[in-house]
Amino acid sequence: MKLISRNVILAVVFLAISFVTASQTQHDSAISDKEMKLVDFADLEYPKLARTALVQGIVVIRAKLDDKGYVIDSTALSGADVLIPDCLANARKWRFQPNAKKAVVIVYNFRVTDAVSKSGCSHFMLEAPNFATITTCSPQIQ
Amino acid sequence: VSVTNFSQTGANQTTITNVLQKIEAALPNNATCNNWLQGGGEDQGVSGSQQIQVVLQANNFGHGTFNKDNVVYYENDAFSGTKNPDQTPIPGIPGSAVFTVNDVGGFFNATDNQGNPITVGKRKYSGGTLRAQATILIHETAHQIMVSGFQPDFSRPKAGKANDQLVDTNCRTLIEGLQ
Numbered sequence: 001m002k003l004i005s006r007n008v009i010l011a012v013v014f015l016a017i018s019f020v021t022a023s024q025t026q027h028d029s030a031i032s033d034k035e036m037k038l039v040d041f042a043d044l045e046y047p048k049l050a051r052t053a054l055v056q057g058i059v060v061i062r063a064k065l066d067d068k069g070y071v072i073d074s075t076a077l078s079g080a081d082v083l084i085p086d087c088l089a090n091a092r093k094w095r096f097q098p099n100a101k102k103a104v105v106i107v108y109n110f111r112v113t114d115a116v117s118k119s120g121c122s123h124f125m126l127e128a129p130n131f132a133t134i135t136t137c138s139p140q141i142q
Numbered sequence: 143v144s145v146t147n148f149s150q151t152g153a154n155q156t157t158i159t160n161v162l163q164k165i166e167a168a169l170p171n172n173a174t175c176n177n178w179l180q181g182g183g184e185d186q187g188v189s190g191s192q193q194i195q196v197v198l199q200a201n202n203f204g205h206g207t208f209n210k211d212n213v214v215y216y217e218n219d220a221f222s223g224t225k226n227p228d229q230t231p232i233p234g235i236p237g238s239a240v241f242t243v244n245d246v247g248g249f250f251n252a253t254d255n256q257g258n259p260i261t262v263g264k265r266k267y268s269g270g271t272l273r274a275q276a277t278i279l280i281h282e283t284a285h286q287i288m289v290s291g292f293q294p295d296f297s298r299p300k301a302g303k304a305n306d307q308l309v310d311t312n313c314r315t316l317i318e319g320l321q
Binding site for chain 2: 048049050051054081082112113114116138139140142
């Protein structure tokens with residue numbers, strides 16, 4: 001009886017370790033561009049506080065997909081604190097074709113430019129599948 | 143306008159940082175100033191406290207010598223922004239400079255190059271004092287977040303006076319309480 005119990009415990013421990021290792025490997029492994037087919041996305045405005053404080057930079061988001069390719073969770077891998085919350089919220093509005101890893105990476109590139117525009121200052125441009133550039137104008141002297 | 147010897151380090155940068163930190167610490171205890179120093183227009187939702195905090199974290203400000211028409215410009219203490227009115231970038235500063243303080247203006251100096259006293263704001267605080275410095279930085283913060291009623295005032299003395307009045311009306315207690 002004792003031997004059976006020990007074997008059962010060992011089996012459970014082995015399975016748990018295998019599961020954790022597998023999910024860790026899946027989480028850490030690179031996601032190829034081929035695995036990311038964009039279906040839908042949402043524009044993102046330059047975050048207000050980042051704009052007024054002229055914070056620029058790149059934010060990298062890893063998003064978890066459900067079986068239909070909808071983003072169900074997003075976490076920031078890097079980026080400025082003031083830029084991250086809006087990216088996390090924006091990523092949850094994107095949709096991709098389902099993939100085996102059930103995950104994608106989205107890169108947001110925030111830039112303040114000297115360019116001028118009559119159609120407003122904030123612009124969103126997307127290079128599919130996952131590279132978004134958000135620009136805003138540099139402020140005039142006052 | 144252009145800037146020479148722009149820097150984001152050194153003793154002058156430390157002085158600016160210290161004054162910003164004092165304002166940031168004092169704002170929650172000064173409701174009138176805190177309630178007034180809030181973003182307007184498309185900056186609605188951004189508070190002066192948040193602005194100061196993020197600008198400090200990013201060190202997105204600096205100091206240097208102002209020049210106008212290639213002559214050293216003593217009359218302006220600080221400005222916010224990185225583009226001249228003609229939309230060209232202000233020579234001498236990086237695109238990430240939220241505001242720039244004049245090394246030869248009233249933030250750091252009690253007198254100009256002729257030995258004349260420099261005063262700052264509605265109460266005519268002596269240049270180089272903490273009160274003058276706080277007045278200048280609150281004024282600049284109000285520009286950055288487009289506080290309601292605050293006007294662009296570069297080379298516009300009348301608008302500058304109106305802005306100084308707003309800073310005094312709303313933040314005099316904070317300014318004069320700093321130590």
